[in-house]
Amino acid sequence: MISPMRDPEVHEDPSSAGIADTFKSAMRLFASGVTVITAGEGSGRRGVTASAVCSVTMDPPTLLVCVNRAGESYEAIREAGSFCVNLLGGEDEEAALCFAGQTGRRGVEQFTPFSWATLKTGAPVLEGALANLDCEISDRIDKGTHAVFFGTVRKVRVREGVPALVHFNRSFTSV
Numbered sequence: 500m501i502s503p504m505r506d507p508e509v510h511e512d513p514s515s516a517g518i519a520d521t522f523k524s525a526m527r528l529f530a531s532g533v534t535v536i537t538a539g540e541g542s543g544r545r546g547v548t549a550s551a552v553c554s555v556t557m558d559p560p561t562l563l564v565c566v567n568r569a570g571e572s573y574e575a576i577r578e579a580g581s582f583c584v585n586l587l588g589g590e591d592e593e594a595a596l597c598f599a600g601q602t603g604r605r606g607v608e609q610f611t612p613f614s615w616a617t618l619k620t621g622a623p624v625l626e627g628a629l630a631n632l633d634c635e636i637s638d639r640i641d642k643g644t645h646a647v648f649f650g651t652v653r654k655v656r657v658r659e660g661v662p663a664l665v666h667f668n669r670s671f672t673s674v
């Protein structure tokens with residue numbers, strides 16, 4: 500009897516460490532746009548670099564973001580009831596690194612090197628970003644370590660003709 504050929508990368512046990520590692524390896528190959536999700540006001544402002552952002556529906560205009568519940572940004576988003584998704588351009592790598600905690604700045608200090616405004620909800624709006632989507636939270640689902648926040652888009656600002664920042668295989672590039 501011939502035993503069936505098995506692909507060594509196929510894991511059947513979802514609780515094994517193997518599938519988690521392979522899952523991470525696969526997701527690194529998912530080229531994605533990069534955003535900074537911001538919430539709160541004054542010294543309560545917090546932000547997080549995030550690529551887990553997705554358009555959900557146009558009517559009503561809704562997007563979703565996935566945020567780690569262990570982080571400070573999660574608390575700020577939850578308390579504010581609103582957030583802004585700032586789509587980063589090719590020149591915003593410093594902001595991506597800063598809000599990923601890779602420059603040594605923490606909490607509200609992460610806002611210092613950049614210029615900010617507000618639109619409708621009061622969430623911090625990054626000046627010079629590709630686009631800013633100011634959202635009010637409509638729903639939220641917890642899944643494992645993360646929360647999925649659904650945001651109704653209340654105000655949008657767009658800059659045309661600017662390259663986008665893209666994250667692929669652990670590095671940034673611009674397209």
Ligand SMILES: Cc1cc2nc3c(=O)[nH]c(=O)nc-3n(C[C@H](O)[C@H](O)[C@H](O)COP(=O)(O)O)c2cc1C
Pocket residue numbers: 533545546547548549550551552565566567569570571572573595598599600666
């Ligand atoms: C390219 C990139 C994408 C990321 N995407 C997410 C994401 O979608 N959600 C998330 O919670 N963290 C994401 N992170 C990790 C956070 O940016 C990082 O853990 C940050 O320090 C958390 O900040 P906080 O403690 O204020 O929440 C990403 C990091 C990078 C570099």
